[in-house]
Amino acid sequence: MIFKRAKKASPTIAVTLPQIKQAVRQFEADMPDPINRTVLINEDKSIDVDRLKRYLGGIPEQKFFMSRETFEIFEEKDKLIPYYLDMVQSAVDNYISDTGKLPLLEDAWLPEVHYRLLSTERYLKETPPFPLYITEEEMMLTHRPEHFE
Structure with missing residues (x-):
């Protein structure tokens, strides 16, 4: 019988727009060429924050969105x-x-x-x-x- 280790849920945290921008820049800097920040963009233009939790210390309470063309990042109200x-x-x-x-x-x-x-x-x-x-x-x-x- 194989037991799966339960995933520890990441805490949800309040994140500001400058903090998410910094996390995205750090993610891109840590990735090997040719990987860039566009890999973080989901189909609905939301940012895959699960991949940024190590830079943020948790999962943001709110969603953030990014333009694939301009790389600009927006809060949910501007999605x-x-x-x-x-x-x-x-x-x-x-x-x-x-x-x-x-x-x-x-x-x-x-x-x-x-x-x-x-x-x-x-x-x-x-x-x-x-x-x-x-x-x-x-x-x-x-x-x-x-x-x-």
């Missing part, structure tokens, strides 16, 4: 942001690859993504409920207009 960031980043990348142009709103004060153009051209299947902007750093998206100040 839609990484979903839309990834969807629109892919659409923008494909549009630029196909046309050589940036899909930007004309006469906009900031480099805001032109959702209608991307939808009309069939690059985007869903329109985010908030604006996204194209940064100069590798044409990555951001949801924060203060990024340009």
Whole structure:
């Protein structure tokens, strides 16, 4: 008869956004190349915190989410942001690859993504409920207009 050792449950702990970001950076630093932080992202964009418990000292009480495209990390209240960031980043990348142009709103004060153009051209299947902007750093998206100040 084989007995299985009962798994000791990890304690749930309160974790701040800066703490989870630090744990993700440490996880990535400890991994051999070519493994990066994207291995922590579940299908729903949540972070597999079970793999971070050794850096945090337990399992966070709340969920955190990460964009696969930009690596930005969000609290649960902002969980839609990484979903839309990834969807629109892919659409923008494909549009630029196909046309050589940036899909930007004309006469906009900031480099805001032109959702209608991307939808009309069939690059985007869903329109985010908030604006996204194209940064100069590798044409990555951001949801924060203060990024340009």
